Amino acid sequence: MTEDVGRSLDVRLVGDDQWDVVAWLWQDFRHDLGTVVHGFPYADGRYQHAWLDEYPAPDRCGYLCWQPHPNTGEDAPVAFALVRGLDASARAMQAFFVVPAARRTGLGRRLALDLLARHPGAWEIPFQHDNAAAGRFWRAVATEAWASGWVETEEAVPGKPDVPPDHWIRTT
Known part of the structure; x- marks a missing residue:
């Protein structure tokens, strides 16, 4: 893959009329997680979307990252993130997704660092135990972002004693 480092990052808050765009990308996000969380789509063909249904809200926001589509040149969404806890003692990265064609270009790292900087203060970033790629990504x-000013803990998944614990990165 080509490096995305020199390209400017076009990150925008999700507009009221753009949540459908996030909903489409959400299905890709949950599809990717399917192998990690053993998730199947529901009877309507869609994956679990309860977290997404909580957005927008006063203490939550979403971001879309845009790049020119390689075939049309028009803006195309290449990543999204959902952040909660805007009015809490710590923000949490509730969801983070980069489309497969834009991965391994540096875009995800740049997007993550941009979002952490937009919301200074304490952060929590959870990821699933079996999602090795997410673990490497978020630790890096x-x-x-914080040098040695963070810790990683493992916590049981509420209501799911049969699955490995989630990992949580928290600023110190």
Whole structure:
């Protein structure tokens, strides 16, 4: 893949009329997680979307990252993130997704660092135990953002004693 480092990052708050765009990308996000969380789509063909249904809200926001589509040149969404806890003692990265064609270009790292900087203060970033790629990604981002000012813990998944614990990166 080509490096995305020199390209400017076009990150925008999700507009009221753009939540449908996030909903489409959400299905890709949950599809990717399907192998990690053993998730199946429901009877209507869609994956679980309860978290997404909580947006927008006063203490939550979403972001879309845009790049020119390689075939049309028009803006195309290449990533999204959902942040909660805007009015809490710590923000949480509730969801983070980069489309497969834009991965391994540096875009995800740049997007994550941009969002952490937009919301200064304490952060929590959870990821699933079996999602090795997410673990490597978030540990590298945490080290770049906070040097040694973070810890990683494992916590049981509420109501799911049969699955491995989630990992949580938290600023210290």
